[in-house]
Amino acid sequence: MEIVVILVVIGVVLGVGLALVAPRLRSRGPELEPPARPSVGQGTAVEEGPEVDGGDVDVLEPPVEEAPPEVVAPVRPSFRERLSKARGTVSGYLGSILSRSAIDDETWDDLEEALIRADVGVGPATEVLDAVRARVKADGIESPEVLLEAVKDEVKARLHVDDRTLHSDEGETNVWLFVGVNGVGKTTTIGKLGKREAEVGRTVVMAAGDTFRAAAAEQLGTWAERCGATLVRGAEGADPSSIVFDGITKAASMGADLLLADTAGRLHNKTNLMDELRKVRRVAGKEPGHVTEVLLVIDATTGQNGLAQARVFTEAVEVTGVVLTKLDGSAKGGIVLAIQADLGIPVKLVGLGETADDLVAFDPDEFVDALFATD
Template identity: 50%
Template sequence: MADAKQPSFIARMRAKLNRPGSWLSYDLANLVPGRKIDAEVLDELETRLLTADVGVEATTQILDELRKKVARNELDDVDKLIAALTDAITAILLPTQQPLNINTHKPFVLLVVGVNGSGKTTTIGKLARRFADERKQVMLAAGDTFRAAAIEQLGVWADRAGADIIQQQAGADPGAVVFDAVTAARSRKADVVIIDTAGRLHSQSHLMDELKKVRRVIQRVEPSAPHEVLLVLDANQGQNALTQALQFHEAVGVTGLVLTKLDGTAKGGIVIAIARRLKLPIRFIGLGEQADDFGEFDARAFAGALVSGNSLSAG
């Protein structure tokens, strides 16, 4: 998708993913100087990947690739190692680079799910802003009726984006709110309706059942919907995010992922583990609390930012 903001977003991603000391790329260049790229260097790299939560499967795949290249004498300096590492990571991420297209249905119904505090409501605010900038008519549904503050928080984002909001009192049945919202979105001819839900642990089966019910209510109003079930994952959760994804997927059929809080996490390698394991589209990433700290997932740019960070300005 053409996106004028994308270059500056990539620049910010490079800056934010690579806080000194927090990341696998830290000192990658210093790992090697004066040394050959040998088994010892690769072992150190392997440890870094595992520490950054890249996971055993993806790390093995990446290291196999690099070891083959070393055996063929193709990696004789650090620049080549960095390039080969970036390529190996890109190869794992690329299948998940599938931008969300909301032009397939009107209204496009987007259900947002995830554990407590993963960044669902913030992501909805960022999405509302993004779609509004694309001149879409956006409606938000305050399906998190658990806390009054949650409804207010969504209201603030709706105001900022100039989006409509459908809400009821705290404590209301989320299914009722969602029913109203999808019905209103149809009658007002909104382009997209984004449904917020209360955070829940994948292990809380009654709350997962509530989510299934919300899904059924949506379908009653609009049989083709939801058109996207977006699971929001906090990258700081590391391997736990993988478990959450598997369980939410089983309960409500996730069709896309958002990875949040990639700013300031040492566990951002989880994106690679998730891509390798789940093969679900990664639609967007979050790099902070503001509307601008958000962008479409770009596999090569992400891999480049991860590996080279700020040390390379081009690209």
């Protein structure tokens, strides 16, 4: 009997205890439940590790160290891409030639018209076609396709020169003079060329010798800042020769490699202004100056007028090379052949766009292939 009483008491005690604990367990609910884990075999990797209560803690990711920007070399512009306007002038005639099955009189007429339209000039065009006629006869050429290749070969041969480089002598205060009429892009050409020379490690000084155009010195100053060049300038209307000489003196004192000298771009038919340019050339050649280039800048869009400018400037200052600007915007690219045929002056640089990297060395083969491209 005593045993029964003891069991009853124990049962009551356990019942009371469970009654007190159960509500607490139900109130806590999911907090005691472990986070669900994927079952084995479901293809999900399980990473064991301590569980962390996220709460409202801000998680600070370590800063991502950005790699320095990659230096990308400028892409040289393509003659084929940039000469679309010039090519458009002759493409119709070339297409007409290729549509024929043989070479006839109309073929020669179309060739002549194409060359003249491209502003090669009547004289040079006639000389080219006379030479090609002789080759057609000698080689027995009958195909229009082969005829066009013969024309391209002849033009390339006439554009060939042994040296188109820009000259400078080691250890000298090299002076490059830039001449040309207003509006052709002299000052911009100086800035672009100065940037290119500075990028290959040369020390550059620029002389603002165009003292008659109010914005010329400011424009050149902007370019000087871009390429880290030293600018020498004077008052508006000052003697250009004195500015150029001051530039030479500064370049020599610095041990600079190169002085790029701007000059006034007055009209080429003014005799007194040509005399002024001759004076600048004489002064630039005095010690310590050493003139290695006199570059005539011509706007390609002016066509045969550019050839007239070249004649006068060459007589005044002995031009050593031509810079042909805005070739990408001109339908008159044949002026390259006209200049070289008439004056024997090589085109050394051409402008194929607006940026500094669009001023490039002239490549006659690439130029001719682009001009006569038919696809």
